[in-house]
Amino acid sequence: MLVRVQSGAPNSRFGFFPMLLFPLLIVLALVAIALSWLLTVIGGTVIDLNAVLGAVALVVGVIAVAALSLSRQRAEEEERSA
Numbered sequence: 001m002l003v004r005v006q007s008g009a010p011n012s013r014f015g016f017f018p019m020l021l022f023p024l025l026i027v028l029a030l031v032a033i034a035l036s037w038l039l040t041v042i043g044g045t046v047i048d049l050n051a052v053l054g055a056v057a058l059v060v061g062v063i064a065v066a067a068l069s070l071s072r073q074r075a076e077e078e079e080r081s082a
Contacts, residue, residue: 021067025060032056 032052 021064028056028060029053 032055033049036049036052
């Protein structure tokens with residue numbers, strides 16, 4: 001039985017995007033934390049870290065859902081053409 005896995009493969013439609021998604025999420029969260037801390041230290045303005053992380057999580061969630069739905073749609077198209 002031959003199983004073909006193309007998620008994140010270099011020759012797939014999305015390139016390396018699925019493989020880079022989670023490291024990108026980690027970097028975005030760290031940037032949000034650093035930016036919140038920097039604005040608090042420099043400006044004296046207290047920014048709610050939970051709000052910043054919530055906004056980052058919302059954006060990341062939308063990107064992840066879009067990537068998964070596109071991947072599922074592509075898999076269905078491949079099944080129909082096969």
